[in-house]
Amino acid sequence: MTDASLMPAAGATALAPRKPNRTWTKLKKNRSAMVGGVVVVLFVLIAILAPVLPIPSPSATDWGKIRLAPSAEHWMGTDEIGRDILSRMIWGARASLMAGVISVMIAVMIGVPLGVLAGYFGGWTDQIIARATDALLAMPFLILAIALAAFLGPSLTNAMIAIGLSAVPIFIRLTRGQVLSVKTEDYVEGARAIGLGHLRIMSHYILPNVFPPILVQATLTIATAIIAEASLSFLGLGQQPPLPSWGSMLATARNFLSQAPWMALWPGAAIFMVVMGFNLLGDGLRDALDPKET
Amino acid sequence: MLRYITNRVLVAIPTLLLVSIFVFMLQKLLPGDPILVLAGEDRDPETIAMLRELYRMNDPLIMQYLYWLGDVMRGDLGISLRTGLPVTELIVQKLPVTLQLAVMSLTFALLIGVPAGVMSAVKKGTFWDYLANFIALSGLSVPNFWLGIMLILLISVNLGWLPASGYESPWVDPVRSFQTMLMPSIVLGTALAATLMRHTRSSMLGVLQADYVRTARAKGLREKTVIRYHAFRNALLPIITLSAVMFGELLAGAVLTEQIFTIPGFGKMIVDAVFNRDYAVVQGVVLVTATGFIVINLLADILYVLLNPRMRANL
Numbered sequence: 001m002t003d004a005s006l007m008p009a010a011g012a013t014a015l016a017p018r019k020p021n022r023t024w025t026k027l028k029k030n031r032s033a034m035v036g037g038v039v040v041v042l043f044v045l046i047a048i049l050a051p052v053l054p055i056p057s058p059s060a061t062d063w064g065k066i067r068l069a070p071s072a073e074h075w076m077g078t079d080e081i082g083r084d085i086l087s088r089m090i091w092g093a094r095a096s097l098m099a100g101v102i103s104v105m106i107a108v109m110i111g112v113p114l115g116v117l118a119g120y121f122g123g124w125t126d127q128i129i130a131r132a133t134d135a136l137l138a139m140p141f142l143i144l145a146i147a148l149a150a151f152l153g154p155s156l157t158n159a160m161i162a163i164g165l166s167a168v169p170i171f172i173r174l175t176r177g178q179v180l181s182v183k184t185e186d187y188v189e190g191a192r193a194i195g196l197g198h199l200r201i202m203s204h205y206i207l208p209n210v211f212p213p214i215l216v217q218a219t220l221t222i223a224t225a226i227i228a229e230a231s232l233s234f235l236g237l238g239q240q241p242p243l244p245s246w247g248s249m250l251a252t253a254r255n256f257l258s259q260a261p262w263m264a265l266w267p268g269a270a271i272f273m274v275v276m277g278f279n280l281l282g283d284g285l286r287d288a289l290d291p292k293e294t
Numbered sequence: 295m296l297r298y299i300t301n302r303v304l305v306a307i308p309t310l311l312l313v314s315i316f317v318f319m320l321q322k323l324l325p326g327d328p329i330l331v332l333a334g335e336d337r338d339p340e341t342i343a344m345l346r347e348l349y350r351m352n353d354p355l356i357m358q359y360l361y362w363l364g365d366v367m368r369g370d371l372g373i374s375l376r377t378g379l380p381v382t383e384l385i386v387q388k389l390p391v392t393l394q395l396a397v398m399s400l401t402f403a404l405l406i407g408v409p410a411g412v413m414s415a416v417k418k419g420t421f422w423d424y425l426a427n428f429i430a431l432s433g434l435s436v437p438n439f440w441l442g443i444m445l446i447l448l449i450s451v452n453l454g455w456l457p458a459s460g461y462e463s464p465w466v467d468p469v470r471s472f473q474t475m476l477m478p479s480i481v482l483g484t485a486l487a488a489t490l491m492r493h494t495r496s497s498m499l500g501v502l503q504a505d506y507v508r509t510a511r512a513k514g515l516r517e518k519t520v521i522r523y524h525a526f527r528n529a530l531l532p533i534i535t536l537s538a539v540m541f542g543e544l545l546a547g548a549v550l551t552e553q554i555f556t557i558p559g560f561g562k563m564i565v566d567a568v569f570n571r572d573y574a575v576v577q578g579v580v581l582v583t584a585t586g587f588i589v590i591n592l593l594a595d596i597l598y599v600l601l602n603p604r605m606r607a608n609l
Binding site: 131132134135136138139140141142143144146147148149150151223227230231234235236237250253254257258261264265267268271272275276279280283 | 310312431432434436439440441444447545549553554564565568576580587588
């Protein structure tokens with residue numbers, strides 16, 4: 001056997017087109033997931049580009065233009081102190097998306113490691129973490145978030161912390177369940193047999209294999225977190241005035257329902273659309289990552 | 295069966311104890327010294343010392359928790375700082391209002407969600423299936439406080455059909471009570487209807503592929519009979535337990551709905567307590583909600599076994 005005889009095969013391997021990612025292919029075929037993805041990307045772009053878009057300042061008041069209906073000058077109308085609603089909507093998107101993403105990051109960063117520890121080690125570690133998770137899950141999400149936000153004090157940062165902490169048990173339970181099914185797989189047994197340490201097995205062999213369902217759950221939890229942030233802001237426990245947030249805009253709009261219904265229409269529609277986007281994307285991801293789905 | 299119930303109750307006890315620890319610790323997270331708040335502006339050292347003694351603040355944390363737990367076990371959830379009334383009394387006053395809202399919401403959700411789920415499964419892949427799925431996803435995505443505001447705008451402000459806010463006890467004026475609670479029930483029940491629809495659809499799809507349904511069809515039974523008596527009855531089982539679990543969540547979900555429609559219930563009480571820094575009430579509401587949630591979950595588990603002959607046989 002010579003090196004030359006190996007060449008064509010090696011060359012063929014090198015030149016063979018890369019197999020397309022099956023998950024991505026399945027996701028692309030799912031029209032509703034794609035619609036959801038486009039909506040999410042659109043809102044993310046709007047939120048990122050807010051500072052450079054040619055819109056008035058979200059805090060700029062104009063007492064001569066209070067509660068103006070939508071027009072060519074103010075596409076979404078103005079609010080009770082003459083601020084441009086479109087501008088506040090765009091800046092509000094930043095608060096909502098940031099709250100959704102950051103609170104889920106908090107939940108994932110705390111919940112996933114605890115779930116891995118509980119599932120991997122079992123025994124007392126598992127018992128303690130699982131019982132604490134049960135107790136936290138018994139406290140309804142919004143009530144827990146309200147209580148935490150109340151104790152921490154009203155602000156967007158504290159609302160994000162409160163929502164994130166309230167969502168932690170969801171990720172602990174999900175990760176623990178996934179780890180329990182993965183840890184008996186041959187490749188984990190193999191890693192253990194060659195003497196790898198617990199930390200390396202957890203980070204290199206277990207975590208990558210439990211990641212897909214966590215990704216799906218994170219996408220769906222962002223939707224829940226956005227509604228939770230809007231709810232807390234609506235109650236006055238989230239973003240504080242005059243900074244814009246969709247929830248606080250709705251709280252103000254409630255007082256002007258008969259005079260300026262557009263004030264209530266836009267923020268709610270935006271929450272609905274972005275949450276729907278994340279839900280469609282999450283559902284699509286779940287289907288795409290499910291090997292049973294064809 | 296008795297052993298199963300005992301086991302489930304025994305598992306619930308440590309969870310309840312942990313909930314009580316979390317709720318107790320919530321108060322300890324509070325920035326500042328609550329005794330200084332109670333002492334008022336004078337902050338007389340003697341008063342502060344007396345209050346510390348009275349509220350056992352000089353004791354170790356574990357002892358404070360045990361005293362607090364003892365009080366809770368006797369039904370004493372503390373005194374509301376704002377009203378001066380016992381928290382237990384406030385909860386007993388407000389809970390029936392929220393229970394009425396939750397029962398009406400659950401009824402609405404069952405009336406809409408279950409038939410929609412059955413139709414969606416039976417007509418899988420058709421326009422009706424896609425429509426029902428789209429409506430369900432919309433129901434899950436719509437923030438209920440916005441839905442409430444939009445319904446008030448349309449039905450109360452523009453059409454004048456139903457009152458926009460307020461509450462009337464069903465024992466005083468049942469018609470007025472129904473009218474005031476109808477919109478809030480729809481608002482609170484929408485997300486639940488969507489969840490029930492999705493679960494009913496999935497449960498029905500599973501059952502429709504079962505051997506006994508195929509046998510029923512092979513016997514020549516009419517499709518309606520197969521769906522109603524063979525498929526639906528079996529698909530209903532998880533729906534009943536899900537409804538029980540969701541009922542606990544309705545109690546929590548009532549927070550925003552009660553705020554929008556100015557209903558003097560449990561949810562509005564916690565929001566008012568938060569703004570008045572009435573932490574004993576916040577603690578009490580969280581504790582009662584979580585306990586209710588655990589108990590309802592426990593009952594749902596037991597109900598599932600009672601209703602499912604296969605589960606009973608395996609015990």
